[in-house]
Amino acid sequence: MTSRTAPAPTAWPAEGPLLLGVRHHGPGSARAVRAALDAAGPKALLIEGPPEGDALLPLAADEGMVPPVALLAHAVDDPGRAAFWPLAEFSPEWVAIRWALAHDVPVRFIDLPAAHSLAAATDPGWGEGEDEADGGEGALRIDPIAVLADAAGYDDPERWWEDVIEHRGTTAPQDGADPGGPFAPFTVLAEAMAALRETYGHGGHARDLVREAHMRIQLRAARKEFGDEVAVVCGAWHVPALAVRSTATADRALLKGLPKVRTEMTWVPWTHRRLARHSGYGAGIDSPGWYAHLFSAPDRPVERWMTKVAGLLRDEDRMVSSAHVIEAVRLAATLAAMRARPLAGLGETTDAIRAVMCDGSDVPLGLVHDKLITGDVLGEVPDTAPAVPLQRDLTRLQRSLRLKPELLERELELDLRKDTDAARSRLLHRLRLLGVGWGAPEAGRGSTGTFRETWRLRWEPELYVKVAEAGVWGTTVLSAATARAEAQAVSATALADVTSLAERCLLAELPEALPVVMKALADRAALDADVGHLAQALPALARSLRYGDVRATDTAALGDVAAGLAERICVGLPPACTGLDADGAAEMRGHLDGVHTAIGLLPRAEELSGRWADVLRKLALRDTVPGVIRGRAVRLLLDDGRLAEDEAARLMGLALSPGTPPADAAAWIEGFVGGASGGGMLLVHDERLLGLVDAWLTSVPASAFTDVLPLLRRTFSAYEPGVRRTLGELVRRGPAAGGRPARGEAGVPGFGAGLDEERADAVLPVLRLILEGEHV
Structure with a gap:
């Protein structure tokens, strides 16, 4: 200047x-x-x-x-x-x-x-x-x-x-x-x-x-x-x-x-x-965007504004011509004259845009308001401006990793096998640990492998305050995140908090903080006798072991702690599942699913899986355990191949027998085939199980049906529409010999009378490619 x-x-x-x-x-x-x-x-x-x-x-x-x-x-x-x-x-x-x-x-x-x-x-x-x-x-x-x-x-x-x-x-x-x-x-x-x-x-x-x-x-x-x-x-x-x-x-x-x-x-x-x-x-x-336009327009502000709007709408593939612009300018001027205004203001221009360019719809007008009237302008500050040391280190990392702070929200896909993407993941996880929420992890649309991450990024000006606040922990992102993790490990009182912290430390790759976190984890695990707390903590540890494998981190100590937790859960879970009310049983069912998945990821998975199967059998056969947990235990054993289909059908028959109260039977069904666990497809393919459910449902007394209806609705409403439609078709056709729903000779569309081995073999090459890609 x-x-x-x-x-x-x-x-x-x-x-x-x-x-x-x-x-x-x-x-x-x-x-x-x-x-x-x-x-x-x-x-x-x-x-x-x-x-x-x-x-x-x-x-x-x-x-x-x-x-x-x-x-x-x-x-x-x-x-x-x-x-x-x-x-x-x-x-x-x-x-x-x-x-x-x-x-x-x-x-x-x-x-x-x-x-x-x-x-x-x-x-x-x-x-x-x-x-x-x-x-x-x-x-x-x-x-x-x-x-x-x-x-x-x-x-x-x-x-x-x-x-x-x-x-x-x-x-x-x-x-x-x-x-x-x-x-x-x-x-x-x-x-x-x-x-x-x-x-x-x-x-x-x-x-x-x-x-x-x-x-x-x-x-x-x-x-x-x-x-x-x-x-x-x-x-x-x-x-x-x-x-x-x-x-x-x-x-x-x-x-x-x-x-x-x-x-x-x-x-x-x-x-x-x-x-x-x-x-x-x-x-x-x-309307900061409108005010910026009024200030910067050298002349004819209304005409220039209408031209901007037309350009925006054209970029969105809307049919807006020069004639629309001319007519919108005329209408805005006419409205200003009718309202005794010296010049068309934002109200007049907006009304004209809605009528002429948006065909009276507020939907495209919302885009105009968002992109132009408000605007997506983000300012810039020179490097010579003073900043706390942590902010300078963050700025350096953002530049080296080509992660420019942006106002607009965007999705970022990371492949952790690539050095740059792995470094980006470390930075984002470290910032989250420091309370700087620049990015939020999301479930990816593609691979479920641990080498992929999906983030949603958006930089807000308030994050500069968060960075300044986090500066008390250190002068670099790494040192600050390490110090913050160590402090949180020492002050944490709940076991789940420490296990979550251990997971975040592995994701952020904070090797110097891990010994402190692991000591805190071992201490809390040794003192916590609540099986629910142990079950809540184990899945996070199992995920941490998977993350450690992907990032080549030594997780031997973490594996020992996780195996110890699994042993204690296997001993304490059966007694903890007795005498629970409906809410407690629903919560414990969630713990059951989490532990079942986690045990398969632990280093001693084969040995622990056998012990865990014994625990599930005890839960499935113990009458004092709520029906939702018994049903879930049977389903998990069946899915793992540790329970024969005939035995699963026998246990279902017992659970749905006339001597079982309808509410308990409905809870068992929810545990066995409820939610989004694939229970609907199980009923579609196993007509014997579907026949048992159908026979029980038709035998529920009218006086009890109203009580079990909410539970049944919650169970079956989670199924995909196609699954519900197929089940309805099977039930509509009615029972055949042996008490099973009958299929017509043509069968239900999409399902044959038996296994078509040739079609099944055609799937194997694609499945092999998917599995090989997941484990690269």
Whole structure:
């Protein structure tokens, strides 16, 4: 950026400092500020903002600084205590900063220091704890814009502001003509705010009085240094307070005794979506993309906006022609005239787009709102901006692994056999352990092998705070994740928490943390006698062993602990399954499935599987065990080939015999064929089992049927529609000899009378390829 000297005005336009009251993030205010500064040429510029940011202001002129950006302040000893001051290209403060840097004019922030505002956020003795900047969650109890709009006869404050400020000069911005002069809007707005302050005082925010006292002190210091030719850019609400005559002694008295914390500050990228949320500097504007367009359009803003919308809809394969654009512009202008507006605003353009380009539908209009009215803009900050060491290490890793932080959510498929993908996986898992939720793992659509991972990534500006907060654990991602894991292992009290931590340590490859985690795991496992807790912990250990194999990690100690847990579960599970209520039985059934899967993954799987099968047989035959667990035990034995089909049918017959209460029988059925465990296909292929279920169901007394119906509905509703349809067809055909549902000679579509070995053999080559790919 080329610097030049500020133009010397023929006459200073104010008696004393030039107070430019603005609405934060208002493009009309931003244009007016630029015009006023060009006309006045102040010797110094003061801006509402935290003074700790003064040293960072020169970075605003860096070519690598692309708004929207935000000043981030956080407490040194408590990085989670933080605040943002976001700025967009159409923010008056940003325009003023860039103007001052371009003209070599000294520029400073004059608001209450962040050291006080961050301390006040947790100090109940001062202020109300609202957001530091206007318009956040702790917004003024009166909305000055709404009051002025109501006085002007408008029912919509945004529409009034657009008409009076945002559309000012947009009809002919090239000639720069403004009938009221460059200072007129500020004069009028200051008078309006003075009337409001006269009526409402501080408007319900006592903290504003303290902030304004600090601003006046800084203004006096600037006038002493530069004279009266000082310009101030601040929220219009504060202008009357800065113009009022007060003494330095009175202002210092308001600031006396304020709480204070050590703070650090930097620039961070921001987004239009965050501007559309209610946080900081009156953010919470509903249409940052529209405001950015109004600020940057050199002329004919409505025509240019309609052209943008047409381009977006065409990219989505919607039929939008030039004629649509012309007609939409005409309709927007007509609506503005009917509504007595000087220029078509967002409401008129949106109505025209809906009617002309979207055929009256709100569905494509939602895309326009998301992509253009709000927008997917993510700012950039140069590398020279200060940052905590952990953030610098993370930035280095992001670049080396080609994982650029992006605002838009995207899916990332990783193949852990590749070095780069494995390193990406380690980074994402380490960040999750540190509480930096950049990525969330998801179930992949393709292979279920352990060498594949699927992540959903999305970078939010708040993650910079999370990184700063995690910086207390170390200066690099690896050292911080290691220290955090060790601390969590020492403080964890539940066995499941430690097993989950061990799993995450293996995924993140934290070899130095594993000894601490393993010791904690062994200690908790030895002390925990609750079989439910042991059963809940075992699956995570089994998964960890699989992950260790893929990542070539030594998991011998983990395997010993897991085998010990499995032994204890086999001993304690049968007694733990007696005397359970319905909720306890359902929970234990889930543990049963988890342990059954986990044992097959342990190093001593063959030996442990035999013991586990004995446990399942005990559960299947013990009458004191709830039916849902007995049925599930029989099903698991059958699936593993440890129970003959005839024996499974016999046990089902006993469970569904007339002497069994209907509720217990229904619970047994749920355990045997319920849920998404493939029970429906089992009934389709084994007509004998289906006949037993059908015979029992038809024999349930009418008085008991209502009680078992919810359980049965839950059991069969989980089946795929095709499975339910086939079962219904089999049952509709009725029982044949031997009590089995009969098949017609043609059979049920898709099922033959016997096994077609030739067709079955044709599947083997494809199955072999799949299995070989899984174990590469």
